[in-house]
Amino acid sequence: MFAQAETVATPEVLWWALVPLLVLAGAAVLLLTVASLVRRLPEWLPAAWTIVAGLAVLVSVVPLWNEVQDDGARSFLAGAVGIDGSTLFVTALLAVAVVATALLSRAYLTREDLPGVELYVLLLLSAAGGVVMASANDLIVLFLGLELLSIAVYVMAALHLRRIQSQEAALKYFVLGAFASAFLLYGIALVYGATGATGLARIAGYLSTTILLEDGMLMAGFGLLLVGLGFKVAAVPFHAWAPDVYQGAPTPVVAWMAAGVKAAGFAALLRVFVLTFGSWSGEWQPAVWGLAILTVLGGSVVAVVQTDVKRMLAYSSIAHAGFLLVGVQAASDRGTAAVLTYLGVYTLLACGSFAVVTVVGGAGDDRHGIDAYRGLGARRPWLAGAFAVLLLGQAGVPFTAGFVAKFGVIAAATEGHSYALAGIAMVSAAVAAFVYLRILVALYMEDRHLEDDDEAGAVEVDPAPWGPRIVITVSVALVLVLGVVPGPLVDLAKDAVPVLVGG
Amino acid sequence: MSEFLRSWLVLVVFGGLAVAVVGTFLGLGSLLRPQRATEQKVMNYESGVDPQGDRWSQSNIRYYVFALMFVLFDVEVVFIFPWAARLEAYGMFGLVEMAIFIFILALGLFYAWRKRLLRWI
Amino acid sequence: MDVTVAWYLTLGAVLFTLGAVGLLVRRNPLVMFMCVELMLNAVNLTFVSLGDALGDLGGQVSVFFVLVVAAAEVVVGLGIIVAIMRRRSGATVDDLSVLRG
Numbered sequence: 110m111f112a113q114a115e116t117v118a119t120p121e122v123l124w125w126a127l128v129p130l131l132v133l134a135g136a137a138v139l140l141l142t143v144a145s146l147v148r149r150l151p152e153w154l155p156a157a158w159t160i161v162a163g164l165a166v167l168v169s170v171v172p173l174w175n176e177v178q179d180d181g182a183r184s185f186l187a188g189a190v191g192i193d194g195s196t197l198f199v200t201a202l203l204a205v206a207v208v209a210t211a212l213l214s215r216a217y218l219t220r221e222d223l224p225g226v227e228l229y230v231l232l233l234l235s236a237a238g239g240v241v242m243a244s245a246n247d248l249i250v251l252f253l254g255l256e257l258l259s260i261a262v263y264v265m266a267a268l269h270l271r272r273i274q275s276q277e278a279a280l281k282y283f284v285l286g287a288f289a290s291a292f293l294l295y296g297i298a299l300v301y302g303a304t305g306a307t308g309l310a311r312i313a314g315y316l317s318t319t320i321l322l323e324d325g326m327l328m329a330g331f332g333l334l335l336v337g338l339g340f341k342v343a344a345v346p347f348h349a350w351a352p353d354v355y356q357g358a359p360t361p362v363v364a365w366m367a368a369g370v371k372a373a374g375f376a377a378l379l380r381v382f383v384l385t386f387g388s389w390s391g392e393w394q395p396a397v398w399g400l401a402i403l404t405v406l407g408g409s410v411v412a413v414v415q416t417d418v419k420r421m422l423a424y425s426s427i428a429h430a431g432f433l434l435v436g437v438q439a440a441s442d443r444g445t446a447a448v449l450t451y452l453g454v455y456t457l458l459a460c461g462s463f464a465v466v467t468v469v470g471g472a473g474d475d476r477h478g479i480d481a482y483r484g485l486g487a488r489r490p491w492l493a494g495a496f497a498v499l500l501l502g503q504a505g506v507p508f509t510a511g512f513v514a515k516f517g518v519i520a521a522a523t524e525g526h527s528y529a530l531a532g533i534a535m536v537s538a539a540v541a542a543f544v545y546l547r548i549l550v551a552l553y554m555e556d557r558h559l560e561d562d563d564e565a566g567a568v569e570v571d572p573a574p575w576g577p578r579i580v581i582t583v584s585v586a587l588v589l590v591l592g593v594v595p596g597p598l599v600d601l602a603k604d605a606v607p608v609l610v611g612g
Numbered sequence: 613m614s615e616f617l618r619s620w621l622v623l624v625v626f627g628g629l630a631v632a633v634v635g636t637f638l639g640l641g642s643l644l645r646p647q648r649a650t651e652q653k654v655m656n657y658e659s660g661v662d663p664q665g666d667r668w669s670q671s672n673i674r675y676y677v678f679a680l681m682f683v684l685f686d687v688e689v690v691f692i693f694p695w696a697a698r699l700e701a702y703g704m705f706g707l708v709e710m711a712i713f714i715f716i717l718a719l720g721l722f723y724a725w726r727k728r729l730l731r732w733i
Numbered sequence: 734m735d736v737t738v739a740w741y742l743t744l745g746a747v748l749f750t751l752g753a754v755g756l757l758v759r760r761n762p763l764v765m766f767m768c769v770e771l772m773l774n775a776v777n778l779t780f781v782s783l784g785d786a787l788g789d790l791g792g793q794v795s796v797f798f799v800l801v802v803a804a805a806e807v808v809v810g811l812g813i814i815v816a817i818m819r820r821r822s823g824a825t826v827d828d829l830s831v832l833r834g
Contacts, residue, residue, distance in 0.1 A: 117698065117701045117702055117703075117706075119702070119703075119705040119706075138716065138719060141719060141723055142719060142722075144723075145719075145722050145723045145726040145727075146726075
């Protein structure tokens with residue numbers, strides 16, 4: 110009845126493997142403590158702190174990467190958490206996105222005159238959640254990571270106190286996000302019921318050795334998991350929240366949603382479907398195939414008719430999710446590497462594009478109509494040029510990193526004999542190119558008709574603060590460099606293929 | 613009747629007796645006492661203060677914050693109970709883990725306090 | 734009649750569906766939150782009964798995490814509603830229509 114004196118074996122912890130997570134979570138907790146203790150923090154401190162934490166994670170990933178490449182993947186904490194190449198790859202992407210978002214946020218919060226420690230705390234916590242997802246070796250841990258990631262983002266979306274759109278976006282995101290979490294969780298429960306485990310390694314072991322006579326529960330679990338994760342990465346038909354939320358949320362937060370949340374979501378998809386359910390790929394591949402087609406087509410086609418650049422980019426991010434799903438659908442190492450490459454490139458493109466949108470949005474964060482971009486090429490040649498490069502990158506034009514990314518996933522699809530899917534992906538890439546072309550035309554071809562109008566002065570774009578300037582410069586430079594010399598990124602992604610280790 | 617059900621029978625009998633006794637006395641009282649209601653007598657009792665407004669008056673949404681904070685911290689106890697029940701078995705490791713857990717919770721409360729959320733408006 | 738695990742699973746599925754449908758058709762954010770809670774608790778029921786059927790403690794432990802996450806989630810959601818209500822009263826989701834494509 111009463112506690113016996115025997116001791117419970119405490120799980121083994123590989124502390125070195127937890128360093129990125131501990132840095133992010135510790136930085137968040139410390140920042141919150143300091144912010145509670147000190148009434149008025151210097152304005153630059155939270156942003157600088159967050160950037161330092163992000164860079165520290167980036168640096169810490171390097172020795173971990175070497176360790177994992179030399180000694181192979183590990184799992185610890187009773188097999189609930191693992192560390193492998195993909196974990197570290199995604200962790201690095203999240204760190205990059207954190208640094209970029211922090212740079213954007215500082216400029217944004219100053220311009221909008223918003224108090225801002227919370228944004229950074231939440232950003233760090235959200236990134237910690239993403240790292241948990243990327244290192245989850247257990248479905249429950251995956252769920253916890255996902256919730257840590259999402260709950261922080263719900264609040265971040267609501268952070269613009271004076272814009273009702275911001276709070277409305279947060280509410281929409283919250284309701285649909287919670288809906289998706291419930292689906293994901295039900296999927297976890299059913300997979301647990303069918304296989305008797307929540308650990309990914311044990312599930313994979315069970316699935317590859319057992320022939321189920323009654324696989325209804327497992328199939329339902331697959332389906333619900335796919336729906337839940339599909340919501341998170343905004344795959345059609347579960348994408349309805351994305352445009353509204355992207356339009357309403359503060360622009361730096363949108364950069365994080367597009368780059369960070371998507372990377373973590375796809376890390377989870379890869380771990381759960383390609384890795385754990387790999388031996389049953391015949392069962393879930395058709396579903397992902399359908400999702401991928403709907404998503405690439407839906408995202409690209411609907412983007413064409415948008416007039417708000419933020420919504421346009423939202424739909425284009427949906428289309429990107431579709432391309433990523435094309436890579437997931439291949440269910441092969443090549444597909445996984447292609448997805449990781451794509452995620453790397455997309456992180457850069459999303460951070461850069463939304464940095465431009467942050468700058469053009471101006472005070473009040475509401476100049477996002479395509480009109481605000483008309484004639485930008487003449488007035489702000491550098492900004493417009495950078496945006497043009499980023500848009501061409503998103504379109505997947507050769508000699509930009511976007512081409513490498515798109516080529517990778519489509520090649521993986523053809524290798525997996527999904528020729529129809531590859532074809533449709535290429536067609537929708539062409540359709541999507543039209544969207545980017547529309548913005549490019551607005552940037553360069555169309556003059557502002559309001560020249561003599563009184564309003565012409567009001568729509569003038571303020572000079573970019575140094576934060577967004579750094580983000581734009583670095584992302585444009587990397588997009589161009591990786592477009593010409595894609596080797597390093599592709600090689601890294603190839604080495605980052607996830608591995609399951611039983612605990 | 614099984615042994616299990618028989619042990620519950622005692623409880624049922626006691627419960628029945630309690631209801632019967634209370635019902636009898638209250639019923640007798642209401643039959644015997646004089647009933648001359650005045651407005652003061654049927655008024656809601658609010659500790660001697662004159663009641664204001666309707667019973668269904670809505671409270672300010674700001675009070676929700678207290679309820680929210682309560683729910684948030686209350687639910688975390690779900691982790692503390694199992695730990696407390698097996699305190700010795702977990703030893704030092706468990707103690708440190710729980711200390712970190714409670715520290716983070718306390719930090720949240722501290723933050724709320726510094727944000728002046730705990731003040732009764 | 735024996736109450737087997739299938740009954741509990743069915744009840745869980747029914748509750749989950751009720752929650753999901755409720756979330757889609759109701760327009761009051763508070764009711765929508767209740768529907769989310771209903772869905773999550775349906776999953777809890779499923780977890781517990783599956784854990785019991787499998788003779789595995791994992792299912793019950795999972796419920797702890799789900800409970801806590803659900804509480805945190807709903808507190809955040811209600812917090813967002815409080816923030817909105819401070820600006821305007823009597824909000825339903827249909828009133829929130831600033832964002833349109």
